[in-house]
Amino acid sequence: MDSLGMKPEEIEEESFRIIDHEAGDHGWPRAEWQIVRRAIHTSADFEYAQSMVLSEDVIDHAVAAFRSGAGIVTDTNMALSGISKPRLAAFGSPLSCHVADLDVAELAKRDGITRSIAAMRKAVADPANRIFVVGNAPTALFELLRLIEAGIAKPALIIGLPVGFVGAEESKNALASVCHDVPFITNMGRKGGSNVAAAVVNALAILASAP
Numbered sequence: 108m109d110s111l112g113m114k115p116e117e118i119e120e121e122s123f124r125i126i127d128h129e130a131g132d133h134g135w136p137r138a139e140w141q142i143v144r145r146a147i148h149t150s151a152d153f154e155y156a157q158s159m160v161l162s163e164d165v166i167d168h169a170v171a172a173f174r175s176g177a178g179i180v181t182d183t184n185m186a187l188s189g190i191s192k193p194r195l196a197a198f199g200s201p202l203s204c205h206v207a208d209l210d211v212a213e214l215a216k217r218d219g220i221t222r223s224i225a226a227m228r229k230a231v232a233d234p235a236n237r238i239f240v241v242g243n244a245p246t247a248l249f250e251l252l253r254l255i256e257a258g259i260a261k262p263a264l265i266i267g268l269p270v271g272f273v274g275a276e277e278s279k280n281a282l283a284s285v286c287h288d289v290p291f292i293t294n295m296g297r298k299g300g301s302n303v304a305a306a307v308v309n310a311l312a313i314l315a316s317a318p
Contacts, residue, residue, distance in 0.1 A: 122148055130156055138166045138314060142292060145310035146303050155303075158294040160283050165264070166314065168290035169238075172263040173315035176200050177237035179308065180230040181301075182223055182247040182269075186240055189305030194312040203236070205229045223247040227254070237263040242304030245274030252278075252285055265291040266307050268299035275299060 113121070126147050133156050135143055146155040176199040181187045187204040195202065205211050205226040215225040223244035230236050231254050239262050241248045248267045254260035267282045269275045279293045292307055 119148075126153075129153065141314060142166075142307055142310045145306040146294075149302050149306040150298075150300070152298065154296075154298065155294060158296050158298070160279075160291075160293050160295060162289075162291045165290040165292055166311075169264050169292075169311045170315045172238055173198050173200065173311060175237075175263075177263050178203065178233065178235035179238040179240060180204065180233075180236045181240040181242070181304070182206060182226065183243045183301045186242040186301035186305045186308075189302055189309075190240075191309045191312060194309060194316060197316065198312075200238075201235055203230070203233075221246045224250045227251055231260040238266070238308075239264070240266045240304050240308055241278075242266075242268050242299060242301035243270065245269045245271065245278035248278040248282060249274070252281055255289065256285070262289055265289055265293075266304055267291060267293040268304045268307065270297065270299035270303075272297060 123144060126144055130153065133140065139161055142161065143155055143159045146159060147153055178201040181204045183206060184204050187202060190202060206222050208226070208229065211222055211225045211229055215222045223246045227247045227250040230239070239251055241251070248269055251260060251265065255262070265282060267279055269278055276297050279295060282291055282293050
């Protein structure tokens with residue numbers, strides 16, 4: 108037990124109780140609320156109750172992708188580390204992040220692009236990668252959208268939650284307006300982050316694990 112005299116699972120349960128109480132009549136359907144609630148839980152920011160955007164039937168598409176063992180690739184190792192490996196083990200989903208790969212660094216230097224862009228190009232080249240998680244770099248999300256428009260990438264799901272003052276809001280607006288045929292989860296505004304992106308993945312994994 109911790110200093111509050113509560114076990115970790117008890118703290119989580121009480122946190123969700125508080126979130127549900129304070130959110131009140133939020134208007135989200137039950138399954139979608141599990142996603143939004145996790146974003147609030149990991150950030151302590153109730154603004155996500157208004158700013159999250161989920162494409163139509165994204166939960167069904169996401170659950171199907173998880174259960175099929177689709178590869179999950181993240182834009183940062185921080186997001187990768189925040190994803191619950193035991194929850195995904197049952198699906199056999201490979202997890203990867205290429206931003207620190209040596210060949211990615213070489214490609215970025217050679218072509219004069221960011222490592223995030225180079226890492227996304229490498230990720231898309233692997234057909235096993237079907238779920239793309241962006242929690243930090245707007246350039247990674249912009250590049251993924253470009254590759255989709257070029258017919259090079261065909262994701263089963265995009266979780267696009269980059270954070271920051273330069274390009275983050277714009278990249279998420281582009282995701283919401285461009286990807287009509289690709290299931291996505293994002294939010295409007297500057298907020299986001301690797302921790303929130305990982306929390307969304309974990310919430311989807313829980314839904315996918317349900318009978």
